[in-house]
Amino acid sequence: MKRTATRRQFIKGLSVATAALALPAAQYSRVLGANEKLRVGSIGTGGKGWSDLNGVAASPAVEVTALCDIDSSAAHLGRAATKYSSAKTYADWRKLLDNQAEVDGVIVSTPDFMHAPVSLAAMQLDKHVFCQKPLTHTVFEARQMQLAAKKHDLVTQMCNQIQSHTAYRTAVKIVHDGMIGKVKEVHSWQGGTPSWPCNIDRPPGSDPVPDTVAWDLWQGVAPRRPYKKGIYHPFNWRGWQAYGTGQLGDFGCHILDPVFKSLLLTSPLELTAEAPELKPETWTDKATVRYLFPQTQYTAGDTIAVTWYDGAGVRPSRENMSAIPANVDLPGAGSVLIGEKGSLIIPHVAMPKLFLNGSTEETKVEPVPSVDHYVQWADACRGEAETTSHFDYAGPLTETVLLGTVGIRFPGQTLKWDAQKMEIPNFTEAQPWLTKEYVKGWEPAWV
Ligand SMILES: NC(=O)c1ccc[n+]([C@@H]2O[C@H](COP(=O)([O-])OP(=O)(O)OC[C@H]3O[C@@H](n4cnc5c(N)ncnc54)[C@H](O)[C@@H]3O)[C@@H](O)[C@H]2O)c1
Known part of the structure; x- marks a missing residue:
């Protein structure tokens, strides 16, 4: 590729x-x-x-x-x-x-x-x-x-x-209040089945463009291709590399948000993805990306690992989650933060569940109200x-999510990330995937 x-x-x-x-x-x-x-x-x-x-x-x-x-x-x-x-x-x-x-x-x-x-x-x-x-x-x-x-x-x-929802705001406060102590590892996942095309080739032929649709304007900066009913517009563009960002791109900025906000993460030091080989034009329906971030005031150790999983029915292993009672199921999507004093489940989207080390009961916390x-x-x-x-916050969060989508193209390969230089110094083959080509006449004016 x-x-x-x-x-x-x-x-x-x-x-x-x-x-x-x-x-x-x-x-x-x-x-x-x-x-x-x-x-x-x-x-x-x-x-x-x-x-x-x-x-x-x-x-x-x-x-x-x-x-x-x-x-x-x-x-x-x-x-x-x-x-x-x-x-x-x-x-x-x-x-x-x-x-x-x-x-x-x-x-x-x-x-x-x-x-x-x-x-x-x-x-x-x-x-x-x-x-x-x-x-x-x-x-x-x-x-x-x-x-x-x-x-x-x-x-x-x-x-x-959802960042402004009581569920995520409460989760962030629990971490900032030190209730689970410094965080040692994080697992985040989306176990739903993508409802858009994955792992397919482009369908042949073309369909008539509906009178209501300006297909050239829809394609905007992207390479031109024939209109196909129900394949791209609306909604299904998500599965196509030219238009969308797959499951990680679709959910990462939601599910990883309380992880970023609570731990004050910015840029990863490196990431390693596991995923099936991509078809030329679509995204996969399952992937894992293990990110390593530098320590922050809310994390233990020199680095903190944040692992993302997506795919139908996927959940992280319960290893190291001893604070969470065995009869408590992990939600279909969300995060677990494993801290020195307890563990926090952050379902996507429901109130967080706090379990302190040594207690078999969930610890109740005062909810932080939503804002609009x-x-x-x-x-x-x-x-x-x-x-x-x-965008000072959402930029680095999105960069991290999209670095994961670059990693998915190179399964098993650790990509080091120099955020200042915007370089992948150890694997230059990945570097071109940090950007893309734009159709002539539609090139954005860069800052
Ligand atoms: N925050 C959330 O919870 C959430 C939920 C769903 C979607 N989204 C995001 O919202 C965005 C749209 O997703 P969607 O599911 O609504 O897609 P969609 O294809 O269903 O709707 C997109 C709308 O934009 C119009 N459109 C497309 N290209 C346009 C253009 N160049 N100029 C003007 N209008 C254009 C389409 O006709 C359509 O009305 C995506 O970025 C998606 O990730 C966010």
């Missing part, structure tokens, strides 16, 4: 990005008066975008002024245009941004491969961004998003909304709150 983006291209992009770090942050975005509304544009209004739009618009301080979707049918642009009838509608997000004076911020709820191209263009126009998880499609794009938000001093939020992840972004854009999944 070869990737054509050369190492030189990557390093060129990286040096531009690193130079941008030296630029002073500047506040260009419009300063809102006390009674002024935050004008929001929504890009990708069907699927999860519908609840993203309604979630942000739940703030009385928000006015929805622009809606964009490549599919004009009822389930996509249609119902959003009916509900927010005063908003201008677009099929092409570039046209929405051409009329940039209409919006102060955008919601980006497109498939993964368009998050960075859309968000970077918006940030370069000084628009605040609320973007779906995973933040990007490649590691390089994730670093770019972090740099752009910093350079333009914008309010950003990745939509791993969507309205928090709108409030923060107005200077009335701070976001918790801003």
Whole structure:
């Protein structure tokens, strides 16, 4: 499997990005008066975008002024245009941004491969961004998003909304309060069966493009291929390497989030994946990635291992989980943090279960209330709150998740990670997979 983006291209992009770090942050975005509304544009209004739009618009301080979707049918642009009838509608997000004076911020709820191209263009126009998880499609794009938000001093939020749910907030507090002591190892998993295509080849032929769908606009920065009904748009793009990030990409930014937040993780030192050989165009339906991170104030030892597992029915071994009584089942998806004083199960999504060493009973804890992840972004854009999944946090989390998807291409091979240089110094064959090629005319403008 070869990737054509050369190492030189990557390093060129990286040096531009690193130079941008030296630029002073500047506040260009419009300063809102006390009674002024935050004008929001929504890009990708069907699927999860519908609840993203309604979630942000739940703030009385928000006015929805622009809606964009490549599919004009009822389930996509249609119902959003009916509900927010005063908003201008677009099929092409570039046209929405051409009329940039209409919006102060955008919601980006497109498939993964368009998050960075859309968000970077918006940030370069000084628009605040609320973007779906995973933040990007490649590691390089994730670093770019972090740099752009910093350079333009914008309010950003990745939509791993469970971070703001009482379940995950309570789990983070348990660790920060020292209840399980310093953490010795972590296991995180998604044991569901992917509901999108895995391990298949591209189906032959093409189907007529529905009148409501702008297929060229859907493909955006990705290489052109024929439209096939039910194969890519909507939802099933997840299983295809050109558009999605597979099971780890789909769930990693949720399930690994309380691990990152509680242990204050940033970049791994190395990772090693195990997975079946990939088909040329789709992701696999099962993988394991063992990450090693440097120690933090909440971990024991010089390094901390965080192991990710995905696949139908998968669970980590109960070895070293002696604090968890044998009659307590592990959930279908979630994490276990094994600490010096006890173990914590963090189900995805339910209240955490705390077991202290030597006790056979679950220890009850006071729940931390939820906050509204969507309205928090709108409030923060107005200077009335701070976001918790801003791109300074979501960038490194997404980089880690997507490094795992690079590792899946090279099973059994340990990849060392130099986060500062953005290099895999011990295995340069993997380096090109940190980025990708963009279709001519659609190349993002890097920071
Ligand atoms: N946070 C969560 O819990 C959660 C849940 C589901 C999906 N997601 C994320 O939301 C994003 C969308 O996933 P989905 O399941 O809704 O996908 P989907 O394909 O069902 O919906 C995507 C929507 O965006 C539109 N669209 C596609 N390309 C576009 C473009 N270039 N410009 C404008 N509109 C475009 C589609 O027509 C559709 O309405 C993904 O990044 C996914 O990972 C997050």
